[in-house]
């Protein structure tokens with residue numbers, strides 16, 4: 095492998111001087127702060143949101159580094175993983191020239207973000223059972239291919255990808271390989287963060303939106319070499335994670351060990367729902383899932399979807415997505431929510447079939 099970060103980046107990026115925020119120039123927490131044009135009296139509600147937050151989220155990164163076994167300087171935090179995806183496009187892909195490689199069916203934001211940035215998309219579909227085709231992926235690479243996005247466990251199919259095939263792509267592609275682990279907490283797989291030292295072209299994305307239950311706060315993580323993280327920090331908006339979010343995330347990290355209970359509860363709901371769903375005559379296949387959702391193939395999926403919408407039960411219609419024909423994606427709810435779904439499907443089965 096011949097990975098050269100400087101060559102991979104858009105040429106102008108290395109010359110950028112970051113915005114130097116007021117809080118960059120003096121990092122102490124105590125002082126008379128007359129540098130950032132803030133309101134010194136506090137908010138109208140009496141809450142103390144009047145000061146700008148830490149632009150580099152040092153407290154969170156210190157905790158996360160501990161938990162994940164990486165250095166704080168190997169962590170980037172974004173306004174959702176979606177911000178990291180967008181920054182990667184902007185750092186590496188020259189609009190109208192470079193391309194990224196996507197492996198459908200997969201998470202929709204990679205394509206949206208590429209399109210917004212006028213970055214060409216090459217697609218190499220997964221196999222019928224949603225695994226990678228490493229040789230075809232590597233064959234699709236050309237001189238302008240900058241990033242390959244691998245989602246594992248994959249959304250919307252729920253499976254984890256073969257680790258050796260991911261490693262093969264990492265070692266044979268000279269560009270950046272993103273392994274999106276949004277659902278890793280639900281899986282028994284070790285995270286690819288454990289392989290960051292082996293692969294300088296690896297970037298692992300995770301998020302607080304799923305297992306951590308903080309989707310509303312908008313915060314996602316990227317783990318990579320210090321060099322790559324430095325670039326993301328260079329081009330991000332200075333105060334991209336609000337102070338309120340930072341506080342709530344820190345509170346959650348204090349209780350990090352409880353995540354296992356939550357994941358176990360989700361696992362039990364998965365077994366419960368899989369078992370019940372498999373009894374409906376219109377359900378053709380439930381794909382094995384290492385995430386907190388099930389991809390389910392059924393007769394007349396669109397019909398089922400619309401019936402449920404009328405009952406105010408909303409699933410994700412993936413029936414028009416490549417390799418997911420006739421499939422709906424079902425997020426695992428609480429037992430009460432899952433029972434509401436099952437009851438509605440019972441009604442569907444007795445009335446519509």
Ligand SMILES: *Cc1c(COP(=O)(O)O)cnc(C)c1O
Pocket residue numbers: 173174175176177201245249274276300301302303304309312313314
């Ligand atoms: C939900 C999800 C994310 C999370 O995005 P956030 O912006 O962090 O909420 C990232 N990747 C995949 C594959 C997802 O399904």
